[in-house]
Amino acid sequence: MKNTIYIILFALLSFTVHAEKYAVIVAVGDYPEASGWADISSVNDVELIEGALLHQGFSKQNIMTIINEQGTRDGIINALNSIKSKLAAGDILVVHFSMHGQQVFDDNGDELDSLDESLVPHNAFAAYSDSYQGENHLRDDDLGNIIKGLRNQLGTTGQLFMILDSCHSGSSTRGSISRGGKGALVPPNWSENKEVKNSGSDMMENVSLSDAAAPFVIISGARAKEQNFEYEGYGSLSYAFAKAMNTLGTDFTYRQLFNKITAVMATIAPKQQPVIEGDIDYKLFKGEYVQQQPFYTVKKVVNAKSISINAGTIQLFNPGTTVHILPAGTSKFDEKLSLAHGEVSRTLFNESRVLLDKELPDRIAQNYIVFVDQLSYGDISLNVFIDETVENQVKSGVETFLKDKNIGQLTTTATDAQVIVNTQNGYYILQGVAGGDPLNVDDKNPGAESIEELNENLFNYAQGSYLRNLEMKNPTYEFSFRLVPVEYDESFEEVGEVLEFSKFTDDSGAFQISDDGTRAVLEVTNHSNKDLYFSIVEIYNDGKILPFMPNANCDFTDGERLIPRKSTQVITGCAYEFAPPYERIVLKAFASTSPINLTPILTKKTTRAVMNPLESFVKDTYTQTRGGGGSRSNDRQLKGYTTEFVYEIIKK
Template sequence: MFKDTKFKPMKKSIIFFIVAVFSLTSVFAEKYALIIAIGEYDQSLTGWYPISAQNDVPLIEHALADLGFEETNVMFLTDADATKEGIMNAMNELYSKVEPGDHVVIHYSGHGHQIFDDNGDEIDGLDEALVSYDAPMNMTEGYDGSLHFRDDELGEMINKFRIKLGPSGHILLFLDSCHSGTGTRGAAKVRGGAPPLVPENWTPQAKSDDKVGFGINSDQGSNARGVSTENLAKFVVFSGASANELNYETYDDEDNAVGSLSYCIYKAFSQMQEGETYRQVFAKIMAEMATKAPFQNPAIEGDIDYVVFGGDYSIQEEYFSLTNVKSDSIVEINGGRLAGINPGTIIAFAQPGTAKLTDYSNVIVTGKVTSASNFTSKVVLDNKNKFKNDQSAWAFIQTRTFTDQKVKISLDPKMDEDVKVALEDEIAHSSFATVSDDNPDITLNYRKSRGAKTINVTDAHYNQNLHKISNADTKTLKADVMSTLNNYAQGIIIKDIDFYDENFDVVMELIPVKAEIYEDGSFEILYYPEPESILVNEIPEFSTSNMALIKVTNYGTRKAYFNIIDIQPDGFINPVIPTVYDVDGREYYLEPGETAVLKNTLVMFGPPYGNEIFKLIATDKPFNLSATIQSHGNSTRGDASNIFENALQVQNGQNSRGASTVSAKKRDEKMCTYEYTFKIIE
């Protein structure tokens, strides 16, 4: 008894000490920054003209001060000191200072350039690169690109930081430079804009069948192997312009020429409220950019729904953007029939950065959809409102209608009264289902055991169990059932989409591979089995031990953006690419005649067994259906998480899921669909 009494307080002290250490790590995390600004390029030496990068420095200093960075922890590297070697040395010095749990910002102001790809990881055969002080604008014989700071190299450096900073750390990357571009679109000074730097008679490797697409390097993340993604620091990158766009300079409040992203970062972080996420701050950047640089689209990638320099994750409710403010009564948004938006749908327009419509304090105005195409909708506002620009509001769906023909649901008569009433009420208010015992599509079979309430979602036509949902809490059970029914209804719509346009004729197939998967989610392709090895009676057939990559080809005459949706044998659907981490899906495109093997997405196979379909939808503008596709209940099958965590593709992911092929033959303006059918066996 004496020993117990003696040691209990000691145990409590040890536990308290450990908790205190972790708390102090979060509260007293050090903040370090490196500002790289190259404006005084030596044009006679490299060909690059000077820009106003030096004026960006005080803007970023001010933003860092607002974020709590001490002056002594901010490093500067400017002009002639910012050679390729100088940049590497500065980053290594910064790396030596940081400790687990610290917060890091790296800012770059300077020219950006596209340069010939040296490892086959880019779909267009070009790497994006930062232009160090000594990097040339024009190609000379024998130049190997070593003076440019390629995205691959920057990705490896960021990965090192993420490992060292650990799960409570954060690293932000600000890139105020062009990603690419071949000319100017106005009088403002452009950061970059030179033609791609390529050798004479150069042909991009990525156009061959065996190259990875979309800038994702299958070898990247090697430094993180053995490190779980859960143990990596949060990473977010803010870019001044999207791929294939130029980055223009603008003017600050004192009429000094400055980088457009630097200025908007300064304004956005000065307006940031406590508890806001990176996505919400980016909404402020977009709003500023719409005025300061209306011809470019800044980009954000990474862990964008975490609180700025915090550990809390905020769930962002699905929203759409304004694409055209026609008048003070009529606007267009970038969501249409494929997102469940049809004539009659009610839209609420809220302040940019709104996470959820839990209350209506942020609602600016509401409106009703009067017409909808596959990807856009026209909304007539209930009250006149003059939106300043396309970044003035986010559009949230108050009611969603996927189809006029609702899924008929039959409820088990043995269902507990509270569960039955809750489901009847929720289904009655839904836009995709109705309660009916007259030739139902779905039967909800019910049983209760030891307090757990279980519902089996059953295909009433074939008496086949589709999904099992169990929970003791009626409210949670109801939410999971409705999510499942929503996904099932979406699957019907997606499967029935059938369009053909020769301009966007993109097809796909699965290529069998053998790969080694690492703990951090990255993988390495070991070899390629013969394609015929998966064919059984000319139908592709995969077992749970098989793996595959996706191969896509554009036989059309126009540049085509595409999504791929998995339709399971049980009718449920999962996004394959893009995912919710890809934001707007602009990375997934093919030029006419191009073929790419998506080596960033490893497809694996599991139940349910039977015939499965990968449905490819191609069109002329970037789109991302993953946020629209509702998960089905509490299932973990079909992870669909080839996590594209940042614009530099630091890390790969995997995609868990999936012939004669059937090409759609209906015609629709600027849209084409394609189905790849295969079989999954045990």
């Protein structure tokens, strides 16, 4: 009897251990000319997504890629059915779509606005005609039934995670590549129900499930009525997902992953709002994910003193980063085992070339692993396109300013830029390449009146973008935080009970707080084994950076911002009230083992105190005037951690 129990337990444990991770990546970008669809860079997304998943323990043989002409409607459905046949209860499945999206007429009466959302396969056409009525589009109804089958197959112990880097909006935007951008595919004389509003993706369908269906999460690149834009030849969501997956901390949920994605997209596509739906508070990959690691694998030994490694800008590598090469199988860094020391000479998204100080014993890549010595954080660099409506004198003034400050350069095309300068009502306007409202215009400021003011706007935007993107992820100093809504007694100015967080998130999963006097406080968590000091700034879409904790109204001392190791604190001594602008704002936290206060730097107040290295680092972003292409290196003193929380201020 005892042996029988052991055999059963062994079988159960073996089943749990051998649960598999699968993925399907669909990338359609080269559409037939007759389809009416413009080509997009979807295929570039494959390397980002595949690289991120391989790093998470997905095996190459379990990742199916469907590219261009393979991605017909039937081809996509057959691929998903094929992967379904391999799934067992408890497995994890990731499905990623990079392609055009479009709204199409509702063919079964289940949509309040009379429009289905759909993905655009390779053999789908953009316009309704006598010969085409949308039969090759992949509608949300179709997707809903496919999802149902996959969830039922995976069971309650499995997970299904879907990523949609497409959009369904009918508007178009100048100066960038959009995924979608066509009007709805509808019959003649069709009319839309315009009263219906939805801040979600509209891709979540209500379908009947078994009681044993798997949890399901879907992240979309944009809301139902928004455009989804590309960034430097990659889908903005694909880029943000890959970057977020390389900065995972402890106990990550899908909601926390989404917060990371939102923070990245606030910089690269500030007017585009990603959406998360489903079981978002489940642990990412059932908690079986790989946290950011201090070592990487070698892709190729180019020659005895040069290697190519599987890490690039997505993994926070920049030229100037230094590394040690150790024998494969080394579990912990030991400088005595170092075979060579090297410096990164150039980087791509997922790859870097490293020049070594000595020759390696052989040219077999699998024999080596790479440990980071010192990271280089790069310099502020802003690509600016000047519209033809701007005078040559102003263009020349901007070019000189960028060169003198060493913070960027002008581009000859809008698609190569991060920001566009044009004129509006006699003022100089900054416009994101993904369109949307001007970045330097609000109720009080109609834009820049002079070259000097325009240059200041450009500097603020460049610096804000740099700090938003800045990642310091030493696991030794891991730290996280969020805003939590609270009851507040105005008469006694006292904080009451913490309110339910989920009631302050919208359909897209974003934390929202209104300007009606609702208060929130900070909840901070120190995940590390060291006591940590922290400081938080807020970064707006136009790049403006203001102190958040401490600030003039919440002037907490260093000691009051010290969080003991392995603890969480709700800081009730400072209750925040919110006012316009009505936009998504990034809160960026810096944590360190020594006191840190960024307020004097941001308010440009002088201080005689000795600065924390992190403070000095941020201060340097205000005075970048070096010539050449130097990089901000992480010297031995610069030890810390950065993390973000994104929230949105809405009207009452």
